[in-house]
Amino acid sequence: MRRLNSGDEVTLVSMEQCDPYSPLSLPYVLGRRIKESDIRLRDAKSLRRIGATIIRGRKAVRVDTGAGEVIYDSGERDRYDRLLIATGSEPLIPSLEGLEEIGFQGFHVMEDLEEITRKLQDGKEVLIYGGGLVALGLAMGLMERGCEVKIVVRSRILRGYFDEECGALITRIFEERGCQIFSGCAIKTLRRSDGQVEAVLDKGPAIRTDFPIMCVGVRPRTAFLEGSGIMVRKGVVVNKRMQTNIENVYAAGDVAESPGFLMGVSGLSPILPSAVEQGRIAGANMAGGELEYEGWIPMNSFNFFGHRAVTIGMFDAEGEKIEVLTERDEAKQQFKKLVIEEGRLIGGSFLNIPLSAGIIRYLIREKVDVGESQKLFLEKPNEVSAWLMLRAEKRQTMPLGM
Amino acid sequence: MRTCYNTLSAAYGQCAPDCTACEDACARLNSAGYPRMRSVHLPEMNFHGVITCNQCGEPRCIEVCPTGAITKDEAGGVVRIDQARCLGCGLCDMMCPYGGVHYETSMKKAFNCDLCDGQPRCVDA
Numbered sequence: 001m002r003r004l005n006s007g008d009e010v011t012l013v014s015m016e017q018c019d020p021y022s023p024l025s026l027p028y029v030l031g032r033r034i035k036e037s038d039i040r041l042r043d044a045k046s047l048r049r050i051g052a053t054i055i056r057g058r059k060a061v062r063v064d065t066g067a068g069e070v071i072y073d074s075g076e077r078d079r080y081d082r083l084l085i086a087t088g089s090e091p092l093i094p095s096l097e098g099l100e101e102i103g104f105q106g107f108h109v110m111e112d113l114e115e116i117t118r119k120l121q122d123g124k125e126v127l128i129y130g131g132g133l134v135a136l137g138l139a140m141g142l143m144e145r146g147c148e149v150k151i152v153v154r155s156r157i158l159r160g161y162f163d164e165e166c167g168a169l170i171t172r173i174f175e176e177r178g179c180q181i182f183s184g185c186a187i188k189t190l191r192r193s194d195g196q197v198e199a200v201l202d203k204g205p206a207i208r209t210d211f212p213i214m215c216v217g218v219r220p221r222t223a224f225l226e227g228s229g230i231m232v233r234k235g236v237v238v239n240k241r242m243q244t245n246i247e248n249v250y251a252a253g254d255v256a257e258s259p260g261f262l263m264g265v266s267g268l269s270p271i272l273p274s275a276v277e278q279g280r281i282a283g284a285n286m287a288g289g290e291l292e293y294e295g296w297i298p299m300n301s302f303n304f305f306g307h308r309a310v311t312i313g314m315f316d317a318e319g320e321k322i323e324v325l326t327e328r329d330e331a332k333q334q335f336k337k338l339v340i341e342e343g344r345l346i347g348g349s350f351l352n353i354p355l356s357a358g359i360i361r362y363l364i365r366e367k368v369d370v371g372e373s374q375k376l377f378l379e380k381p382n383e384v385s386a387w388l389m390l391r392a393e394k395r396q397t398m399p400l401g402m
Numbered sequence: 403m404r405t406c407y408n409t410l411s412a413a414y415g416q417c418a419p420d421c422t423a424c425e426d427a428c429a430r431l432n433s434a435g436y437p438r439m440r441s442v443h444l445p446e447m448n449f450h451g452v453i454t455c456n457q458c459g460e461p462r463c464i465e466v467c468p469t470g471a472i473t474k475d476e477a478g479g480v481v482r483i484d485q486a487r488c489l490g491c492g493l494c495d496m497m498c499p500y501g502g503v504h505y506e507t508s509m510k511k512a513f514n515c516d517l518c519d520g521q522p523r524c525v526d527a
Contacts, residue, residue, distance in 0.1 A: 022468035028489045033510070038487045039469045273497055276465050301492035308492065308507045356453070356501035357492065358462075365499075376446055383444040386453050386501055393500075 002050050006287035010052040013070070013078070015059040018110050019043045024272055026113050027137035031144035060087070063228040065246045082248045082286045085225070085236055086279065089218035089254035089270050094129065098190035102197055105213050107138045116213065123210025124148060127199055129187055130215035131157035133302060136170075138215060139179055140304045150180045150207055152187055152199065161300050161311050165328055166335045166351050173307055173333065182207070218270060220255040233257055235268050240292045242282035250286055252278035261295030261365070262314055262346060269296035297364060301357060307333065310357045313347035313364045314339055322346075325378045338378055343369050348381075355382040359389045368392045417450040419443060424452060424524035428515075436506050438515040439524050455502035455515040457481050463494035463503060463514070472514075482516050 001008060014020070025039040047054050062071040069077045091106035093099070105119075106112055120126075124147040128135050131153030139149045151157065157174075158167050171181055182201065189200040190212060199207045220235035231237045231245040235257035242250045242258065253275035259266050274296040281291045299312040317339050318324070326337040332352065339347035344367045348360045360381075363370070368388050370377060377384040422441045429437040439454040457474075461481050464472045471487035472494060474480070483494070483503075490510030495503040504513045 024468040024491060024493075025489060028491075034469070034487070034489055041468075041470045272468060272493060273466050280465065299496055301496050303490055303492055303507060303510060306508055306510070308505070310492070310496070312496070352507070356498065356503070357496040357505075358498035358503070359453075359501045361496060362499035373447070380444065383442050383449075386442040386451075387444050387447055387449045389499065389501070390449075390451060390453075 001283045001287040007051075008082075008287055011078070012047070012052060012054045013058050013060070013072075014054065014056050016109060016111070017057045020054070021110065022272060023109060026107065026110070027141035030113055030116065030138070030141035033144065060224045063225055063230065063249075065229050065249060068248070080248075083250070084279075084282055084286060085230075085244075085249065085251040085255055086253045086275075087221040087224070087255050090221040091214065092217040092219055094187070094214060094216050096187050096190055099214075102190045102192070102212065105211065107134060107213055107215055108218070119211050120145070120147065123196075125196075125208070125210040126150070127152065127197075127207060127209035127212040128215055129153075129199075129212060130217070131155070131181075131183075132160060132215065132217065133158065133300060134218075135215035136174075136302065136304070138213065139174065143177060143179060148178070150182065150209060152182045152185050152201065152207065154184070154186050156183045157181060158302075158309075161302075161315075162309060162349055162351075163316055163337065165326065166309070166337070166349055169328070169330070169333055169335055169351055170304075170307075170309060173305060177305055187212075218254070220257075220268065220270075222255060237266070241285045241290075242278055242293060243285065250282040252282040258293060259295045261297050264295075267296075269298065271296075271299065273299065294365070297361065299357075299361060307352055309349075309351045310353075310360075311347075311349045312357060312361050313345070315347040315349040317341070317347055323374065325374060327378055336378060336381060338374070338381075340370060340374060343371060345370055350381070353381060355385060359385045362389055363392075366392060417441070417452065419445060419450050421450070427523040427526065436504060436509070436513050438504055438513050440501070440504065453501035455481060455498075456500050457515075457517070458502075462497040462499070466493045466497045468493065480516050481514055483512055483514055485511055488512055 019040045020042050021039045028034045029036050044054055059073045060070050061073050068080050071077050091108045093104055126142055126147050127150045128139055129152050142149050156167050157171055185201045185203055187199045188202050191198050196208050196210055222232045225232055230249055236244055236251035236255050237257045238244055238251050240259055242252050244251055254270040257266050257268055281293050284291045297313055302309045321341050323340045328335045335351035336353050337349040345363045373384055420443055424439050425437045425441045428439045439452055442451050457479055469487045471484045473482055488511050492505050494512050495505040502514055
């Protein structure tokens with residue numbers, strides 16, 4: 001909004017007490033790779049400098065779109081001319097016998113990090129239920145801190161992000177580091193036993209732990225919108241301008257159900273790059289701009305124990321018009337996969353392959369024709385992707401400064 | 403209104419095959435020891451060039467950094483990654499369309515070209 005020189009009054013309201021930060025940083029703070037003080041994005045002072053105010057510790061419970069008001073749990077109300085809903089996602093709570101008694105512990109916000117750090121004073125054996133990026137990031141942070149980690153996952157780890165071959169390589173790397181992974185298992189019951197917690201699984205022997213952490217997925221935080229008239233399906237439904245069905249209400253980030261780039265269908269894209277891009281577009285349009293969202297592309301970068309796994313686009317697409325090229329090197333712990341549809345790259349998956357992930361993303365976004373170079377692309381993805389990008393940019397000289 | 407900054411440019415069509423002089427100079431002479439400019443050699447397509455940070459006017463990397471470790475210097479326009487605040491998450495590399503970020507897995511950090519604070523070593527090489 002400030003880039004458009006808008007003089008509008010901006011207020012950010014957060015239910016958390018602390019200064020803004022990205023939850024993505026939390027595993028790194030837990031693993032002691034970075035200090036908590038270094039992950040703050042903004043504080044009240046820097047926000048004031050750009051003419052914005054932040055109100056902390058206030059939770060919205062209702063929105064009255066007719067009156068243009070947000071109502072908080074304290075009973076207080078705030079009027080708005082334009083509203084941006086960016087309430088993010090909340091952790092899913094699995095239905096397990098005994099969970100209420102043991103107490104639900106997730107890993108989603110700063111408060112969770114603080115609570116887990118406290119619990120670790122009393123015991124370092126942790127059980128993580130779930131196998132997505134949050135679960136694995138948490139596992140990595142705990143292992144870097146010297147904890148003993150066990151993961152229980154209903155299918156296999158990183159099922160939503162990497163295919164089976166690549167997933168198996170990553171599993172092995174975690175296991176080599178001492179992490180025990182129980183794939184294809186579900187927790188049936190949790191109960192206290194001899195000063196620890198015992199997790200009874202649907203197969204195999206029970207697992208003992210000092211405390212379990214639930215990382216079984218998230219969903220948009222939309223309960224407070226009930227009765228507001230704002231359309232919510234999987235998330236808050238928005239158009240290309242990030243606008244909801246109510247003219248002066250917008251949504252962005254994890255909470256929004258927005259147009260996708262690759263499939264042309266709307267959906268959730270709960271990743272940081274999407275949140276940032278959507279926020280920027282919503283902000284511009286709220287200030288009178290005319291930006292349109294090109295749509296989200298799935299992408300994830302996971303670095304762990306000196307390894308790096310990257311997926312972009314539709315890594316698991318199959319079909320008549322789709323060509324899939326893969327290559328695996330177990331000894332080098334490397335994996336590459338290209339998914340090409342009618343000559344254009346629509347997805348890529350790479351484990352420990354030196355290349356620029358952003359160039360792969362560029363090729364997918366710009367629908368660059370890979371032409372006849374598919375095999376060479378698989379053989380030398382770093383060089384071929386760079387060449388394709390530079391050719392597409394029609395660069396004769398490469399400007400290295402601006 | 404846009405501000406213009408000093409620029410560097412490489413006529414990459416004229417790069418010698420398999421030459422890595424700029425990359426070596428960069429790696430040797432900058433503090434971290436990792437090159438921020440990388441040579442790209444694809445003899446199959448008779449292509450020899452370099453990729454590095456374009457010092458974009460509206461850098462995507464800055465927007466996406468979870469800790470705000472990347473900044474663009476207001477005076478000189480140089481994009482810098484603060485190593486102390488870098489998580490090594492790799493998102494900057496994922497968003498840069500030009501291969502401008504060098505993600506060093508072993509160090510768990512990201513690097514970009516900072517124009518050597520005025521005297522680019524690659525030019526001399």
